Amino acid sequence: MSKRNVDLSPDAKVGILEHLAYGIGGGFATNAVNLFISAFLLIFYTEVMHVNPGAAASIIGISKLLDGLSDLVAGRIIDKTHSRFGKTRIWLLRMIPATIIALLLIYLMPSSLTGAAQLVYIFITYNLASTVCYTLTYVAYMTLNGLMTRNQTSRGLNGGINMVGNVIAGLVGNATIITLLHALSDNPSYSAYGDRSGWVKLLIIWMTVGAVAQLIVVFGTRERVKEGAQAADDSAKETKKETKKADIPFWVTMKALVKNKYWIYNIIICLSINFLMGATGSTTAYYMTYVVGDTAFFQIFSTVNTLSMLAAMLAGFGVMAKFGKRNAVLGGLTIRAIGSLLPLFSSSKGILIVTGVAGGIGYGIAGCAFASMIQDVLTYGEWKNGFSMIGMGNAANSFCNKVGNSLGTIVLGWIMSLSGYVAGAATQTPAAVTGLRVMFIGLPVIFSTISAIAAWLYDLDKIYPKIAADLKEGKYAPGVVAYEEKNK
DSSP states (O other), X not given: OOGGGSOOSTTOOOOHHHHHHHHHHHHHHHHHHHHHHTTTHHHIIIIISOOOHHHHHHHHHHHHHHHHHHHHHHHHHHHTOOOTTTTTHHHHHHHHHHHXXXXXXXXXXXXXXXXXXXXXXXHHHHHIIIIIIIHHHHHHHHHHHHHHOOOHHHHHHHHHHHHHHHHHHHHHHHHHHHHHHHHHOSSGGGSTTOOHHHHHHHHHHHHHHHHHHHHHHHHHOOOOXXXXXXXXXXXXXXXXXXXXXXXXXXXXXXXHHHTOHHHHHHHHHHHHHHHHHHHHHHHHHHHIIIIISOTTHHHHHHHHHHHHHHHHHHHHHHHHHHHHHXXXXXXXXXXXXXXXXXGGTOOOHHHHHHHHHHHHHHHHHHXXXXXXXXXXXXXXXXXXXXSOOHHHHHHHHHHHHHHHHXXXXXXXXXXXXXXXXXXXXXXXXXXXXXXXXXXXXXXXXXXXXHHHHHHHHOOGGGTXXXXXXXHHTTOOSTTOOOHHHHTO
């Protein structure tokens, strides 16, 4: 992409090809990794490697807390990074080979390992892949949206198209994983999810797809927003200010974040949604296997859910434009909460299909709008405090996401362990089935409702145009001056 053909002003309207490079490319790049370190990793450990579910979930959960702390380190690294690829794209490029190696180490765990040695291996390899490699990749990717432009519409499109990319990648992964695992396994009858050889082969396929997608993000996007910049062509002045702002103390940035009420609302939504992702992502597969009694139905449910989500996201652009991000998120979460209640009355496949459709529609509408909220929240923080915190802000947001996800994973593993779940059993005890029903039905209703309340309190949409106009003119909130001027 030649600079001569691209508007490089900080409030530029991003072109469609760049939106697609960021959104669709990023969707496949991140989901290629997530498929193997999130929803299906616990299944691999329990069903294929026969690791105790409570122990495996605890290691993953505790590691995700460390992973969350590493987000703050990653944000600081990104804030201090200066390269010809900008602050973020250089890290997307660097992490491609490192991530592939780390993931292969997870799935090549020696079968001879048992007991403490097995758990230590899981801890080390999982943290290498997630805490180190994926963290730098994900924080860089999320920060890139804020650096591509300050234009709220373009940021919203970036976030929305990325959600579409995530859904398409998730659809391809979820709709084919069980079939492909059996097709690629040397011994497909080893478990309901094939054997380890199938997982490794599928991992290599997805890592190839993910690497190509990440390269598209790196070379198909531009970073336009410079910290404290008042004009896109004032490069010398921008460089000087950027260097000063990189030295803002960690505690100053964190204090500004926790005093930003919109960041708090955003975090509540993130924590709730990510708790559900950690708690119910794997639950769906277990639920179909042991409650519905049909492992293959997972692919049907996921396909219906994802197609509904995709359609809702495409419609969500119009909903977001007409009603604003806050109202779109509130409406979508309400639909999702109502849909999650349906299996309480019946676990028939017909009811589950309706549940999948309702959940997909609700999350699709909410997700399309919510994806870029954090960038608006951090722009508000810059206006309110007189300095940019985009790297640390995205990192802190990612940290809270992972805390929610880790808690959800821990809860899932311990409910399974305490309720008497037995890996690979033909049937589970009534207590184990009840535990899966709580995870699949009860928690989504509770946490979708909590998220909806936080969305109802969020009213930033009303004042954002004023904030963007002020920053474009180099002004901050009334009475606020630039941080470096105040601390000369």
